[in-house]
Amino acid sequence: MKREVRVYNTLTQEKEVFVPREPGKVSIYVCGVTPYSDTHLGHARPSVVWDVIIRFFRWLGYETRHVQNFTDVDDKIIQRSLQEGVPAVQIAQRYIDEYLASMDALGVQRADYYPKVSEHIEEIIALVQRLIDKGYAYAANGDVFFSVASFDEYGKLSKQKLEELLEGTRFEVDPKKKDAADFALWKAAKPGEPAWDSPWGKGRPGWHIECSAMSLKYLGEEFDFHGGGNDLIFPHHENEIAQSEAATGKPLARYWVHSGMITLKEAKMSKSLGNIISLGQLLEKYPRGLLRFYLLSTHYRSGLEYYDGKLEEMSRGWSRLNESARKLQEDLQEAQGGELSAEDRETLASLSRYEEEVIAALSDDFNTAMALGILFDVVREVNAYKHQGGLHREVLQKGWDVLKLWAGDILGVLQLEQQRQEGLADGLMELILSIREQLRREKNFALADRIRDGLAELGVVVEDTPQGPRWKV
């Protein structure tokens, strides 16, 4: 029997019980990135959040189908392409590769499909045509616009009223538009830009249409989840709804799930503001488990602050969780069987209860912050048990199972393998050699030689020179 999962739906602004379109299956479309610059910390949030959600659904027994797009036809990419004299496709591919490499490093499981705009022009044209045929869109001089006024429910996701939206408009309105809020489905080609043939002349897709076309192709009508950062609610997701629902007459997605922004000094991290923390650099500096721990330490819908030293602060708590699990795994080797004592039973019962609480937390709108809190209870419970001399295999196994499954397999914050640190060898050698120098000054040559011989056995050659010791591998 499936457990009940509750999800906050941006559309209804309420937590709802999740009912899949098809029993036992979950279909998910997460808006990916526009690959025109380096992957940053902000991109990691929805990725890790959805990674956990998907792992959780799989654990619950659902079959998942996860699609994440790359918008590889876009103004910024074209701009870069013209600047660098490199084809747009190539620019996009460079950043797609970087994005995927970063996500792999973060332990994010790959989506089932990563459709690109450039490979779905046909589907997009067909969808645009369908909207024109149904009277929701109009062509004008090679452009095609969606007529916002023709779609009654426009604004239902972002809770905006049409009239008020326009007051905030800071850009000049394209005179070809019938209505200032209309948006482009298809843009007429400009010289030097990548362009495709279409019934309206050479051109390229507008921003939002690709998601409508590709979600339809890979997930069909009315799929389960549509996700992304909450900065996409308007206009991107609002427009997707308009396009898709106008075309199919059915809801685009059943549940809209939006993650909060990562802020830096209380300002959103974004490419345009230039206050970006490169994900690649973070991954070089910090263990991926710690990064995930940081990203999951707050509920996914809340904002999340980043500042220098934040990861260092968090690393102490994370290490306790991680080290406790590591030690527990080791202790398992020396665990003992036999009758369960009263203490054993009590601990076992607590551990089971905590596990239920973790499941309940994740089932309640994917509350990873609460789940982590409970996992610290598990750590304390297990450590206290061991502190009192508890060694029963069944108990230790249960503790390990809970941590391994939830902290490890589902949240992905555990990192049990030893960290290999760059520059560690240098530091160690410096320390060892300085101690050896001390010994030599004290004429303790026996011990000093033992160190040198021992190092030699490890393949490290030490040479004593007038300028001090040198070493090489």
Next chain:
RNA sequence: GGCGGCAUAGCCAAGUGGUAAGGCAGGGCUCUGCAAAAGCCCCAUCCCCAGUUCGAAUCUGGGUGCCGCCUCCA
């Protein structure tokens, strides 16, 4: 100006009507050759005001402050 959201201890952060999870930091203690690790104990009445209620951090109204969106953006 419109829309959405947030405001809980020094810091991070759960908690949506029944009397404040968890983590970091801090204090005391156990263990320890010393240290580390680990364990035990201590450490908040929830931005302000007014309501609803037997009872509110949790609901309503009004403030104040902050964030996001309204332009590309995860």
